[in-house]
Amino acid sequence: MRLSALLTALPAQPTGATDGDPDLTAITVDSRRVKPGSLFVAVRGDTRDGHDFIAEALARGAAAIVAERPLPHAPTMPYITVPDTRPALAWLAAAWNGFPARRLVMIGVTGTDGKTTTASLIHSVLLAGGLRAGLISTVSAVIGDETLDTGFHVTTPDALEVQAYLARMVAAGLTHCVLEVTSHGLAQHRVTGCEFDVAAITNITHEHLDYHKTFENYRAAKGQLFTSLGTAALKPGGPAKAAILNADDGSAPYLESLLAALPGVRSIRYSLAPGAEVWAGEVSHTPAGIEFIAHGPGFAIPVRSRLVGAFNVSNCLAAVAVTAGALGLPVEEVGRGIQALPGVPGRMERVDLGQPFTALVDFAHTPNALRRALETARQLLAPGSAGRVIAVFGSAGLRDVEKRRLMAETAARLADISILTAEDPRSESLEAILALMAEGAQSGGGVEGQTFYCVPDRRQALRLAVSLARPGDIVLVCGKGHEQSMCFGAVEYAWDDRTALRSALAERLGVAGPDMPFLPQP
Secondary structure, three states, X not given: OEHHHHHOOOOOOOXXXXXXXXXXXXXXXXXXXXXXXXXEEOOEXXXXXXXXXXXHHHHOOOOEEEEOOXXXXXXXOOEEEOOOHHHHHHHHHHHHOOOHHHHOEEEEEEOOOOHHHHHHHHHHHHXXXXXXXEEEOOOEEEEOOEEEEOOOOOOOOOHHHHHHHHHHHHHOOOOEEEEEOOHHHHXXXXXOOOOOOEEEXXXXXXXXXXXXXXXXXXXXXXXXXXXXXXXXXXXXXXXXXXEEEEOXXXXXXXXXXXXXXXXXXXXXXXXXXXXXXXXXXXXXXXXXXXXXXXXXXXXXXXXXXXXXXXXXXXXXXXHHHHHHHHOOOOHHHHHHHHHHOOOOOOOOEEOOOOOOOEEEEEOOOOHHHHHHHHHHHXXXXXXXXXXXXXXXXXXXXXXXXXXXXXXXXXXXXXXXXXXXXXXXXXXXXXXHHHHHHHHHHHHOOOOEOOOEEEOOOHXXXXXXXXXXOOXXXXXXXXXXXXXXXXXXXXXXXXXOHHHHHHHHHHHHHOOOXXXXXXXXXX
């Protein structure tokens, strides 16, 4: 593609040396991947600045450069300067791929907790309705019959990857895309150019303050998904722009204030109680799942799901609001699609080797998500039994420090036994992380050695939990869910909580099972 054709996608007129119009062969932000004819976009990252690698990109044959500051000498090739290369990259990526989002009905799902489950529910309903729909989540990208792993510790993929996935969906004949959108993805313009038609939120609670610094900044990042509806392309035959809000969450008034400035965007609220446009009645919880009636304008949908917990009633309602409310899908297809979802990897996922207690793996890694997971675990205990909840979890290094105390305090109050352990300590002291968590557990009424334990080695923590479990108990392992690695220092070690838990169970039961994955000694 000619450079001049790409530059027309930029929202602001570029400056700098724009003489020349090379026929580009690729776009990249990694100087190591530059080949002759590439466009190199210098992006400032958290730890590295792409501007420091412009010389390397030129040496490797870059045909043009997009950057935020000029070269100290006169450039010999097209050198384009823009105010911010992150949104520029997103629009360049969209143009490079032929603006694929303009040929798809785009549904964005954001929130602190429940994004992956809600996005998966919406995707399942679209498929049940006979629509050709794709899904991009933190677990995988689903394009027709193909499922692609989105990688280690990935939130929203970068703009180049997102637009490439969308282009593959268009090429495969898909008509709809459900995209899980993180606050990092919004703040870093990874989903700029995605031209959303429907935006949905699960909740906004304490998380990622290490990056956003304040809750207000975090909330504002989430809000960008909704304000983008006001400028997104209108698509012939596409749905009216719609915002799906959780009336039970404190984020609703803030998001409604943003939507007030967007007269072309309608809002649909959902709630566990009457009063919203979509709400749940006759809710029933069983170990096998949830059942309720989803009430909405002109419909009452019997919903049955294998998901468990009150929070998943809310996630199902969000899916109903998107599919029946915003897209107008027939109610029988909505109910069938929700029921068809067997579960989401690493979300209250059962691990069963025939042990006399329940073992679950969940992704809960925020105070709110851990609280909801523990409350759900208590609901799963047999009525009147002496069953206990044994929770295993940690708190990541180089991330929000405050949640370490909060999570341990929450577990001390809601779990019978908490085992605090390693969870991606990265370059931080694991001992220091666990000391903060122990303080939180004690403030929640925990007693070390009785109701909570500090076990730095996650393998030994799982073994301890399994050894303590009695018939009727629930062992709940939180924090990693579907993830396939754990970070110590700067190294990602292959790790899957589900595999490790199976290994610990097999050891206790004396049956064949997988080997316990390797982790470095704390």
